[in-house]
Amino acid sequence: MDTERAERQAPRHGAPDTPAPPPGSEPPARGRPRSEAVEQAIVEGVVKLLEEGVPLAELSIERIARTAGVGKATIYRRWSGKEELFVDVLRSIEVPDPELPGTCLRDDLVCLLEHLRRRGLTMRRSALLHNVFAQMKTLPRLWDAYHEIVIDPRRRVMHDVLRRGVAEGELPPGTDVELAADLVTGPMLLRSVLRTDMPLADDLAERIVDLALAGLRPGGGD
Structure with a gap:
């Protein structure tokens, strides 16, 4: 009740009796508050719990906040729910998305595949990431959120x-862009996800792109 009484008595922004700010002062910021230090503390809190072996399904907002x-409320002001927060946590421990050189088709494709190769290496070396992704597949809402927020933009x-x-x-x-994308990324994903016994050599991205473009370009199938 004390909280409700305080909220009723608190002045509202924009109300007629709200005093004007002093000359030269900045108006209060609106929208979702942002603080890199606070957000980093929340992300690190989730990682800490995961490293301690707490399953994703048992990570409540209350436990993360504690x-x-x-x-x-600090968490909910920044993320709509656990799924959105977990996706940001995964982003923080994955290889960052690359900036494309934009020089030519081959260079951009090599850049994208090199990102997949490095991500595959990270997945092989990180027991935490491997464990988290294995759990994600049993949580449809989280898996869907990860695809919508991370995977789909990468495909686009x-x-x-x-x-x-x-x-x-x-x-x-008339090139089938969607099929061509699968043709380019397929070999790297195969080695990263299914054939983890196969090497992810430093030049693998270039070799895959050159082989794929040889087939896609005019005369490549002759």
Whole structure:
């Protein structure tokens, strides 16, 4: 009741009796509050719990808040729920998405595949990431959120690169962009996810791209 009484008595922003700010002062910021230090503490709190072996399904917002030393409302002001928070946590421990060189089709494709190769190496070396992804597959809402927020945008970048290749004459008109994307990324994903016994050599991205482009370009199938 004390909290409710305080909320009723507290002045509202924009109310007629709200005094104007002093000259030269900044108006109060609106929207979702941002603090890198607070957000980092929350992300590190989730990682700490995962490293201690707490399953994803048992990570409640209350437990995360207690570990990070913040209130639950602080988390909800930044993330709509656990799924969105967990995706940001995964981003923090994965290889960052690359910035494309934009010089030519081959260079952009090699850059994207090199990112997949490095991510595959990280997955092989990180027991935490491997464990988290294994758990994610049993949590449909989290798995869907990860695909929507991370995987789908990455696929769209690959599709955009291939479309530019068609527009600039580096690929023939009518190229099936979605199928071409699978053709380019398939071998790297195969070795990263299914054939973890196979090496992820330093030059693998270049070799895959050169072989794929040889087949996609005019005369490649002759």
